[in-house]
Amino acid sequence: MVERFFFTKPGDSNLQESDSITLLSGPPSCGKTSLLFQFAINSASRCRSGNSKVVFICSRRRLDTRPPYLSQGIDPGSDIFQRIKMKYIDEGDDEGIKKYFAAFHLNDTLPAAVIVDDFGDFFDERSCQERYGNPRGRDLALVRTLALCHNAIIHANKKGPCKLLLSDTRHGDSPRSLFIYKRWIPTIFTVKGDGSGSFRLQYNNYPGNGCSNRTRIAKYSVAFQYLFLEGITEEGDER
Numbered sequence: 001m002v003e004r005f006f007f008t009k010p011g012d013s014n015l016q017e018s019d020s021i022t023l024l025s026g027p028p029s030c031g032k033t034s035l036l037f038q039f040a041i042n043s044a045s046r047c048r049s050g051n052s053k054v055v056f057i058c059s060r061r062r063l064d065t066r067p068p069y070l071s072q073g074i075d076p077g078s079d080i081f082q083r084i085k086m087k088y089i090d091e092g093d094d095e096g097i098k099k100y101f102a103a104f105h106l107n108d109t110l111p112a113a114v115i116v117d118d119f120g121d122f123f124d125e126r127s128c129q130e131r132y133g134n135p136r137g138r139d140l141a142l143v144r145t146l147a148l149c150h151n152a153i154i155h156a157n158k159k160g161p162c163k164l165l166l167s168d169t170r171h172g173d174s175p176r177s178l179f180i181y182k183r184w185i186p187t188i189f190t191v192k193g194d195g196s197g198s199f200r201l202q203y204n205n206y207p208g209n210g211c212s213n214r215t216r217i218a219k220y221s222v223a224f225q226y227l228f229l230e231g232i233t234e235e236g237d238e239r
Contacts, residue, residue: 002189002201002218005035006229007071008042019187020153023119024167025175026191030199031222032167033058035191036115037068038227039165043113044083052109053083057100058117060088069227085111092124098145104152110162114153119166120177142177146184197221198230 005024026032037056044054063086070076089096097116104110116122120142128137149164156162166185168175174190175181181188190204202217219230 001187001203002216002232004042005039005189005201006218006220006227007038007073020157020162021150021164021185022166022187022189023175023181023185024165024189024191025170025204026167026199026201027170027193030191030193031069031220031227032169032191033063033066033117034068034070034222034227035201036117036165036167038071040084040113040115041070041074041080043163044080047083047112052112053085054113054115055085055087055111056115056117057087057089057097059091059121062091062118063088069222069225071227071229089122091118091121092127094122094124094128094141094145097122098148101145101148101152105155110156110159112161113163113165115165117167118169120168120175139177139180142180143183146180150184194219197223 024032024035040054040056044052047053087100089100097119123138123141123145125138128141129135131137132140134140149166153162153164168177168181170176170190175188188204189201191199191201194200198219198221200217200219203215216232216234218232221228221230
C-alpha cells in the first residue's frame, strides 16, 4: 500500500486497495504534505469518471509557506490537477471540518478521495476546552469529528469508492491521540527518519490489528523541490 504515496502509472498492478480511512503520521518536516499530494494525484488519475474529483483540505497559510514537492516525471501543467479541488480551512477551526463532513451527503457528486492535511492542528486545545467546558475538550472534539468523517465515508462508499486520508504531525514515537485514531481508523502509516536525511514510510504494525507478518517499507527523500522514492523493500516482523 505504500506505493499509493508515490508516482505510479494508472492501472499499475502493484497498487493495492487500502481501507477507506487511512492516517499518515510523521514528525515535522518529513514531507507529509508532499506524500498526501502525490496520493491525491494518484487517486485523481484512477478516477473512473471524468466528473470525479479529489478534495484536498488544508490551511492556506501553511500550504503557501510550505508547498508540496512533486515527484519527478509529473508535469505541473497536467490536466490531472484540474480534478484536485482545494478547500481551505483555517488552523484551529475544527468546526469547519465538522461542517464539511456533516453536509457530505448533500454533495451532488461525491469525491473519489478526501485528503486532510495536518488534521490534528485543526483542534485547538484551549478553544476546545472552553467550548465543551472540559479539560479533555480536544479529545471530545476529535472523537465527534472522526465519527462524522467515518459516517460520511461509509455513506459515500455505498454509492462508489471513496477514500479518506488524514495526516497528523507526531512529536514522539506515536501520534498524540493514537488511542482515539485507532478506534476510527483501521490503517495507520508512520514516517520515521533513517538518520541519513531520508525517511522510511511503512504500515504501522500495532498489536491486534491483524496485519501480515511482512510489511513493505518505502524509503524516500524530499530535496531539490522533488519527492524522490529511493526504493521499496519488504521486511518480516521482527517480534
